[in-house]
Amino acid sequence: MKPFFLLCGAPHNRKGAASLMALVRDGGLDPFSGALFVFRSKRADRIRIVWWDGTGICLYAKILEENGFCWPAQSATRIRLDHAQLMALLAGMDWKRIRPAQVRRPLSTG
16 A cells, blocks of 8 residues: 655645645655655645556645644654545544554464
């Protein structure tokens, strides 16, 4: 599964997909890795997710009607999320409360 990254600091909300991918690159990450990169607006009610799907740049946007998206302190530059945390974020929940289960790797099969 490809990773998901919150990129902290609010870019101007008029930036398009290519400009957001340039911010990913400028932040030291590979924009063409297939990872999803999540940006939040200054008002905290909008997020945009950009990623490379192998054929082009994809852009997803969501606006919350009430409240805002839970976001880390501005001191962080990027945070890696797991799938459950991303789904909680998209639902407007506090994704920081989601803890993935610790699963041990099996020693054998059968």
